[in-house]
Amino acid sequence: MGRLFCVIPCYNEQEVLPETSTRIREKLRDLISKNKIDADSRIVFVNDGSKDSTWDIISDLHYQDPIFQGINLSRNMGHQNALLAGLMTVKDFCDCAISLDADLQDDIDAIEAMIDKFNEGVDVVYGVRSKRAKDTFFKRATAEGFYKMMNGLGANTVYNHADYRLMSRRALLGLAEFGEVNLFLRGIVPMVGFKSDVVYYERAERFAGESKYPLKKMLAFAVEGVTSLSTKPIKLITGLGIFIFLVSIAVFIYSIVRYFQNQTVPGWTTTVLSVWFIGGLMMISLGVIGEYIGKIYLETKNRPRFIIESYLDDSEIKK
Ligand code: UDP
Ligand code: MG
Numbered sequence: 001m002g003r004l005f006c007v008i009p010c011y012n013e014q015e016v017l018p019e020t021s022t023r024i025r026e027k028l029r030d031l032i033s034k035n036k037i038d039a040d041s042r043i044v045f046v047n048d049g050s051k052d053s054t055w056d057i058i059s060d061l062h063y064q065d066p067i068f069q070g071i072n073l074s075r076n077m078g079h080q081n082a083l084l085a086g087l088m089t090v091k092d093f094c095d096c097a098i099s100l101d102a103d104l105q106d107d108i109d110a111i112e113a114m115i116d117k118f119n120e121g122v123d124v125v126y127g128v129r130s131k132r133a134k135d136t137f138f139k140r141a142t143a144e145g146f147y148k149m150m151n152g153l154g155a156n157t158v159y160n161h162a163d164y165r166l167m168s169r170r171a172l173l174g175l176a177e178f179g180e181v182n183l184f185l186r187g188i189v190p191m192v193g194f195k196s197d198v199v200y201y202e203r204a205e206r207f208a209g210e211s212k213y214p215l216k217k218m219l220a221f222a223v224e225g226v227t228s229l230s231t232k233p234i235k236l237i238t239g240l241g242i243f244i245f246l247v248s249i250a251v252f253i254y255s256i257v258r259y260f261q262n263q264t265v266p267g268w269t270t271t272v273l274s275v276w277f278i279g280g281l282m283m284i285s286l287g288v289i290g291e292y293i294g295k296i297y298l299e300t301k302n303r304p305r306f307i308i309e310s311y312l313d314d315s316e317i318k319k
Contacts, residue, residue, distance in 0.1 A: 001038065002093065003040055004041040004115065005098075007083065007087055007099045008045050008099075011048040011082070011101075012048055013055075014053045016208045019207065020104050025065070044068075045058045046070075048079070049075040055072055059312060069084060070312035071308055073307065073309060079213075080184065083099050084185065085305075088172075089308070091176060098164075098166045100127075107204060110127055110201040114127070114165075117197050121195065122197045123171045125199055126197070128199070128201070129200075129201065129203045135159075149222065150222065150226060153298050156187065156229075161186060180299070181301070182227075182295050183305060184229055186225075187225060187228070223277050237285045252300075
């Protein structure tokens, strides 16, 4: 038994919030009646600078029923930062927290299984998608490619796990010790350690509204993930450089031989091709290195990761 806080980042989610809030409240009430969680468990919505009426809806919910709480960020800071703002706010008042999406794509029936594991003494429970039958082919292919690439490039994440997870209070306190500005939660949580387990669930379709993660954001997210967790791409580039260097030695020997055979004129194609090839490689390499330098720049600035504008009922959240 313990006090559970569900943390839900919301960005322009006015279409889904009424339904989401009702269903999650039902779930919590059910768990409370089964004596699996404390009666003062809470649902915390983090408004990530929405431009629609999301915050008004959250306020109304709170005034109708204090089980709902709200955190209003000063502007849109992105899903990961919004989630972190919520988790870092609740860490001192909860026994465990579950993070999930506002669109209920994370099946809330898995909450019970997560709580059961928590009550057995597990600190981190990852929600893992058993299949993605309901996602479009494109989303599935890109998302699965994403996990494979992430792991291949040295960012160790739990396969097919996004940000649907339970963390105990001490795991949250551990997470708080990571002061990284370039935040990629699903890569950092495994580094926190403690006993962990997984719960499988089926990923549903977004029942209203549209995805806030278009392809462009997904790609940016992937680059973020890799460069904020691992330096493997830099090593790959070094390896590539050595390989290209060896190739050029071979080409050099080859051209000397051709020169002495008086066959040097028809070399235009290879010259042009290699100039482009090397040029391309240089650009990529500079780009990758630039990514890391950008990261260093941001880390040294040590900017705040989120700024909270207001809480709905301070006394409750801060109790
Ligand atoms: N979200 C957020 N800030 C953003 C973008 C998204 O807080 O800048 C929230 C969004 O409201 C939702 C969750 O992050 O609760 C996941 O977003 P979405 O469902 O659009 O992503 P998808 O499921 O398509 O990957
Ligand atoms: Mg979604």
